[in-house]
Amino acid sequence: MLQGVGVAPFKSTSEWLPSILEQQHMMGTTIMAVEFDGGVVLGADSRTTTGAYIANRVSDKITPLAERIYCCRSGSAADTQAISDYVRYYLSIHELDLDDWPLVKTAASICRELCYSNKDRLLAGMICAGWDPHYGGQVYTIPLGGTMVRQPYSIGGSGSTYIYGFCDAHFQKGMSREQCIEFTKKAIALAMTRDGSSGGVIRLVVVEESGVSREMIAGQDLPSISAE
Amino acid sequence: MGDSILTYNGGCVLAMAGKNCVAIAADRRFGVQQTTIGTDTTRIFKINDRLMLGLTGLRTDVITLYHRFVQRLNLYRLREEREIKPASFSNMVASTLYSRRFAPYFVEPVVAGLTEKGEPYLCAQDLLGAPLFAQDFVVSGTCAESLYGTSETFWKPDLSPAELFEVTSQSLLAAVDRDCLSGWGAVVHIITLDGIETKFLKARMD
Numbered sequence: 001m002l003q004g005v006g007v008a009p010f011k012s013t014s015e016w017l018p019s020i021l022e023q024q025h026m027m028g029t030t031i032m033a034v035e036f037d038g039g040v041v042l043g044a045d046s047r048t049t050t051g052a053y054i055a056n057r058v059s060d061k062i063t064p065l066a067e068r069i070y071c072c073r074s075g076s077a078a079d080t081q082a083i084s085d086y087v088r089y090y091l092s093i094h095e096l097d098l099d100d101w102p103l104v105k106t107a108a109s110i111c112r113e114l115c116y117s118n119k120d121r122l123l124a125g126m127i128c129a130g131w132d133p134h135y136g137g138q139v140y141t142i143p144l145g146g147t148m149v150r151q152p153y154s155i156g157g158s159g160s161t162y163i164y165g166f167c168d169a170h171f172q173k174g175m176s177r178e179q180c181i182e183f184t185k186k187a188i189a190l191a192m193t194r195d196g197s198s199g200g201v202i203r204l205v206v207v208e209e210s211g212v213s214r215e216m217i218a219g220q221d222l223p224s225i226s227a228e
Numbered sequence: 229m230g231d232s233i234l235t236y237n238g239g240c241v242l243a244m245a246g247k248n249c250v251a252i253a254a255d256r257r258f259g260v261q262q263t264t265i266g267t268d269t270t271r272i273f274k275i276n277d278r279l280m281l282g283l284t285g286l287r288t289d290v291i292t293l294y295h296r297f298v299q300r301l302n303l304y305r306l307r308e309e310r311e312i313k314p315a316s317f318s319n320m321v322a323s324t325l326y327s328r329r330f331a332p333y334f335v336e337p338v339v340a341g342l343t344e345k346g347e348p349y350l351c352a353q354d355l356l357g358a359p360l361f362a363q364d365f366v367v368s369g370t371c372a373e374s375l376y377g378t379s380e381t382f383w384k385p386d387l388s389p390a391e392l393f394e395v396t397s398q399s400l401l402a403a404v405d406r407d408c409l410s411g412w413g414a415v416v417h418i419i420t421l422d423g424i425e426t427k428f429l430k431a432r433m434d
Binding site: 049162193194195196 | 370434
């Protein structure tokens with residue numbers, strides 16, 4: 001049995017450091033992506049938290065991986081930023097080799113490889129979506145363990161649990177670009193109302209062959225929820 | 229996020245003093261950790277026309293304590309044949325909390341009122357009944373630190389009731405907008421010698 005004067009009374013910093021210094025920046029979040037004929041709509045809220053404190057209320061969780069490929073990030077802010085930086089780097093080199101628009105499936109696969117191989121150390125749920133000339137608009141979801149699944153639409157983050165019913169009831173195959181935008185806005189607004197970890201503004205990104213457009217919907221312009 | 233029983237339901241209260249008036253304000257959220265369940269909760273209770281009590285913390289204890297105080301106040305009125313003074317009520321709250329020193333009520337109360345002469349009285353307590361008396365403002369709840377920051381910035385002495393309403397509202401809204409567990413509506417009560425005026429604020433519902 002080791003006995004000495006220099007034995008520390010605490011086993012880890014979490015015992016004496018105030019919790020705000022210990023806690024990671026998390027993106028308890030609502031993220032979403034919907035595919036339409038010719039492109040995708042990506043949507044997200046804008047809240048980043050450190051514990052219960054809102055560290056950033058206007059964060060941008062929709063990050064570009066390539067010119068026509070974006071990803072929505074949820075989970076640890078640091079982990080998802082690192083992953084998307086790596087994916088952007090590998091994808092840019094691949095694009096030079098390919099000399100063509102990179103496939104969305106390629107971007108999602110690189111993302112998946114990073115998430116799966118490091119699954120014991122990462123806390124990252126990502127939705128990779130975009131457009132390529134071969135397969136058009138596509139949405140791939142990569143949840144916590146590193147699975148990759150293509151879906152017509154995908155929701156993620158802590159706020160998504162509140163909108164599964166709404167999305168199941170309101171999603172239809174073959175919706176137009178405008179219908180997809182409205183669907184995304186309403187779903188995220190509903191999640192922001194119920195989930196403490198989601199809020200701020202709704203960020204929307206529409207990716208299609210002709211280009212990428214960004215929109216921000218702030219508080220007063222949020223779609224109204226009738227239950228108030 | 230789920231580390232303390234005091235933050236389980238969320239919510240906050242702020243009380244400020246002006247010239248012969250006090251304002252007491254709170255958010256209206258009721259949640260279970262991150263999930264928001266209600267947006268019309270009352271955490272400020274009227275004691276009499278010059279005294280109000282705000283209770284933050286575990287919702288079940290807030291409700292239980294409110295009923296307990298109603299019971300004790302009714303008995304007080306019957307025995308004393310008068311309304312209770314703010315300082316005496318504050319003491320009643322503190323001793324009720326301390327009576328549960330080793331199995332506490334998980335609430336952090338704020339007492340706000342006017343003395344007979346019309347002077348503001350503010351008192352905040354921790355869950356064991358330790359009182360903090362202030363001449364400017366007192367805060368309580370999950371975003372207490374943020375409330376300290378905004379109140380310190382906006383408060384100044386001798387505010388009129390209209391100015392006090394504005395300062396209290398802005399301090400509360402700015403603080404709850406940085407807290408995941410507070411918000412979803414807000415209410416402000418302004419207590420003057422003429423009575424209590426209640427206003428609901430239009431707040432962010434996220």
